[in-house]
Amino acid sequence: MPSQELVDKIKDRLPDDFSRRQLEGALAVLTQDNNPARANQSASSFRELTAHVLELMAPEAEVMRCQWFKQDANVEGPTRRQRALYTCRGGLTDAFLKTKLGIKPETLHSGLGPAFQELNKRTHVRPDTELTTEQEIEEFAENALAALDDLFVTIDEMKDRVATALSHALSGAATRAFINQTISELDEISGKYETGGVLIDDPEVLSVDADRIRCRFTGTVSVTLMAGGKHDPVDFKESFPFECTTSAPASTPEDFDLDDTVIDVDTSSWRE
Known part of the structure; x- marks a missing residue:
């Protein structure tokens, strides 16, 4: 049997109880010493497990709505690779x-x-490669799990690459969305203010689906608070930390929806 550490690592990545039961079944059948088809049955379970997980991560209707989707003539609906993409x-x-x-x-x-x-290679057992010895069975299980783990890791790497590039590319658009919004916390402490520089130090992509992206930006906003009367105006220059969550269409990610933009500015330092 594969190492418990690898089994636990895969279990932590699985999205529901059904997939965890699939994993347990794929491993349990390998312990049936009197079952000559145990490797084949386990391989089939691993393939079904992979398909199920990808279907949950990337539902068919969502994938097929994407502009980049092209139907493969040999497959009904999205391919496994298209779901991963x-x-x-x-x-x-x-x-x-x-x-x-x-x-x-x-x-x-x-x-x-x-x-x-690698996953296809490690989850197919054919008549000419029938596994019979305990060592062969153990190697098969270890390799199959390692291949599934590698798929998860690769998806994470590709996702992180896109998310990192996207979050930085959208910082400018987030700044514009910030400046164009009325900020209630600043209204409360000053009847009139001007937004100056906006420093974004932690852009984060919360989600990207077929239709929209959602982002969160944190940083510091410089403002000029205006007080006093017409003949004795007084300006106070301050900087406050903020958090901004917003969304935009996936087809035009730089067009943030101002109606769906929420900005929280921490003005507690001014009040103190």
């Missing part, structure tokens, strides 16, 4: 990936390719 890029278009993020879509395909090849 969806988890990395959602509905972001090829043009946006290339021109705004500097990522060639084909590099995402090629990045996932080896992981799928």
